Amino acid sequence: MNVPHSIPVERQAFRDAMAGLAAAVNVITTDGPHGRAGFTATAVCSVTDQPPTLLVCINRGASVYESFTGNGMVCVNTLGNGQQALSNAFGGKTAQEERFATGHWSQGVTGAPILEGAKLSFDCRITSSTSVGTHDILICEVLDIRQQNEADVLVYFARRYHELAGTQASV
Template sequence: MIMSTIFPEADVTEGLKSAMRLYASGVTVITAGQGAGRRGLTATAFTSVTMDPPTVLVCVNRNGQAHDAIVENGHFCVNVLCEEARDVAESFAGMTGKTGADQFEGFEWIETRVGAPAYAFAQAAVACKLTQTLETASHSIFIGEVCEAATNPDRTPLLHFNRGFHAIGALK
């Protein structure tokens, strides 16, 4: 079968957006800061970089408050969400109308050793100290050395696919 839609070079941005919508990925909330200075965002751009030392990267829009919180605090926590945490994903994706530290309200948070908030019921949480920042176009690529990691393998992951949040097995 050949591809049903081919985007010409002039529409390559739309083609990439369409392709990324069809890439199912885990959902994370990236957090930084403390108290009234806490900030976060829902993101799918997270991956491991090396295991020696343990290092991960996240990509964050430079226009967001979470970006500034990561830079100012020198830390971040990647909270891998489970399907029961759809409301957390929605809050940090800006779907509830809450902004800033208000997005944390109603959810239980634990302060990590680096100072970044970890969602208490995450499937996994990876707390990092910021070691490098690379800028490209509208985003920064934050590379962090992992200082603390916690997992809850009994939870089912939340996925992002075609502009929505889904549980495994619910995609069709």
């Protein structure tokens, strides 16, 4: 059987294509012996509901990388309307103190910062990780969930933020 030659996909072509996927915007936080830290991530996905598990992709070159892998605990805070400033602050190049000053925080079972007013917060333990290219895929077991069913949703699509009305069935 003839297999057509594949043409290598350039990095920019991949990014341009990925800009066509809509994604929820999340501020991922951690705290513990390796310090409090947080970053913005759209590369977050449900893996399985038994046990309830998310994945989070983190660039190994990010300044926050050692804090996350060292602490082994994360909170995935999904943003709602009006929280673009948080996404920008946690999106890189700013000091951690400056990032956390843009929000109000509490702590749950893992000790990772929970964002007051987030649409959803998943308090998680990192159970394993896999390196792929520049990133690590963190496998995160969900230990607790906080949610505001009526809150609106912030979506990142075509390199900018969009707002969606967010009513959903309760779980």
